[in-house]
Amino acid sequence: MQYENEMTIQFKAISENEAFARVVAATFVSQLNPTVSDITDIKTAVSEAVTNAIIHGYENKEGIVTLFCGYIEDKVSIIVTDKGKGIKDIEQARQPLYTSKPELERSGMGFTVMETFMDDMTIESVEGVGTKITMTKIVNKNTFL
Amino acid sequence: MKIEFQKKSSALIVKIQGEIDHHCAAIIREKIEKEYQKSDTKNLVFDFEFVTFMDSSGIGMIIGRYKNVLACGGKTAVVNANEKVSKIFQMAGMQKIIPQYQSITEALQQMGGMKNAV
Ligand SMILES: Nc1ncnc2c1ncn2[C@@H]1O[C@H](COP(=O)(O)OP(=O)(O)O)[C@@H](O)[C@H]1O
Ligand SMILES: [Mg+2]
Numbered sequence: 362m363q364y365e366n367e368m369t370i371q372f373k374a375i376s377e378n379e380a381f382a383r384v385v386a387a388t389f390v391s392q393l394n395p396t397v398s399d400i401t402d403i404k405t406a407v408s409e410a411v412t413n414a415i416i417h418g419y420e421n422k423e424g425i426v427t428l429f430c431g432y433i434e435d436k437v438s439i440i441v442t443d444k445g446k447g448i449k450d451i452e453q454a455r456q457p458l459y460t461s462k463p464e465l466e467r468s469g470m471g472f473t474v475m476e477t478f479m480d481d482m483t484i485e486s487v488e489g490v491g492t493k494i495t496m497t498k499i500v501n502k503n504t505f506l
Numbered sequence: 507m508k509i510e511f512q513k514k515s516s517a518l519i520v521k522i523q524g525e526i527d528h529h530c531a532a533i534i535r536e537k538i539e540k541e542y543q544k545s546d547t548k549n550l551v552f553d554f555e556f557v558t559f560m561d562s563s564g565i566g567m568i569i570g571r572y573k574n575v576l577a578c579g580g581k582t583a584v585v586n587a588n589e590k591v592s593k594i595f596q597m598a599g600m601q602k603i604i605p606q607y608q609s610i611t612e613a614l615q616q617m618g619g620m621k622n623a624v
Contacts (some may be wrong), residue, residue: 401593405594412527469562470562
């Protein structure tokens, strides 16, 4: 895929970086001049994927999360990758309200949020190897100059 | 993220300013649990007027408080849910579990009841 513009960052899997990651994504995507509501959707989706990498992928142990953002015309792609424990049953993980960690007060709505707030979301995961979440969204550009 | 508590008749009012993600939800949960245990009010009202961002970790935190408050015989409500949180609230079907009101006054009227008076 040839993007007009793209960026990649890597950061430590600590919860402080959830805010950092979504601000980076929002700032990068702002170059397209999208509507506030599209930026909020993208921020929320990034927050979900990065949080999952930290608490489920690495289970709060040491690790590195990678965030890629790219765009071509009005299509934004976001990829969040971890080299953590991976997902055994992807179909089950995608189900609304499913969580493997109810004791942490998880709502089990993360993947549903990503699916709803973005146009497309795919999960690639191998147990013991890691997880890659790819999301795309066509943004509406503000028309004023 | 900033959190402020206020007691009004039967309810502990929790005013949250800023972002509610997984990182902040853990802090908010701990502060509310502590304050609620100290308090003689059994109901809990979330004031979301100044919340600027919330993801599904926020939903988990609210449901968690709702369950604990319910176990103590209290009710939970949300007031001033702005456009920053309404999309995720709707998506998660929160209105089916936790009533939303336009103002603190309205919430207090609808909820009623003192912890010690029951
Ligand atoms: N990056 C990941 N690595 C390993 N497991 C994951 C990852 N992301 C999600 N999961 C699994 O998918 C489940 C559902 O995720 P999600 O919908 O975000 O709900 P929640 O985070 O509230 O548990 C998680 O409980 C977890 O078991
Ligand atoms: Mg999640």
